Amino acid sequence: MRLDKYLCDAGFGTRSEVKNLIKKGRVKMASANELGQDFASMQPLKDPGWKVEEGQAIFVDGTPVHFESFSYYMLNKPEGLVTATEDKNQKTVLDLITGMKRRDLFPVGRLDKDTEGLLLITNDGQLAHRLLAPGKHVKKVYLAWVNEVLTEEEMEHFRQGLDIGDPELTKKAEIEYLERSSFAEDECYLYEVKIIEGRYHQIKRMFEALNKECLHLKRMAMGSLKLDESLAPGDFRLLSEQELDEI
């Protein structure tokens, strides 16, 4: 694996942060027969693209890097599955990630059982925290099929913050009308909604607060990560290097 990716995966920062560490000569390597050598006498690794091989020990400022390999999958969640790692009675999204040896994967955030779309599955707790922590304000983009059309005034309420029965109004959101549509043979209206929070049933409750019913929801993006629409519902794939860098 490339040295910069190795350090990122081990939690030493973003690609550019670890490149900086490398540039400053703070990253060194000892091969199996050199272990025991002191840090000062090791040669710094200067090439971020240098390939780390089995049996080599990498040190940052004299501290050995304990490499933990992380996995990242994008799942197009179908309707009908619960977002959990296990459930006694129901099938979970993790049941779809077949053929994987690791048992420590979990879904990042929660989609309702009847919501479909983008779900990130990983074992990287730090990344999950960065994406979910309320203070990070990571934007989530949804398509919402709604039973009635919203007036301009209602859309403005949606944007400014709504009382959905919680102690605080919802944070500013974005909403845009896309087109007339249908869901389960009912005529309805399609909206694109962007929120920066993740409260329980949030979008459904936001429409409810305006006396509308959200008939169906599909998550299209989370931060920089966009649903790969070539994935059929239930399909998953590894994130690409570029998606990982950007997220």
Ligand code: URA
């Ligand atoms: N808002 C909802 O109401 N449900 C979801 O699954 C996601 C956002």
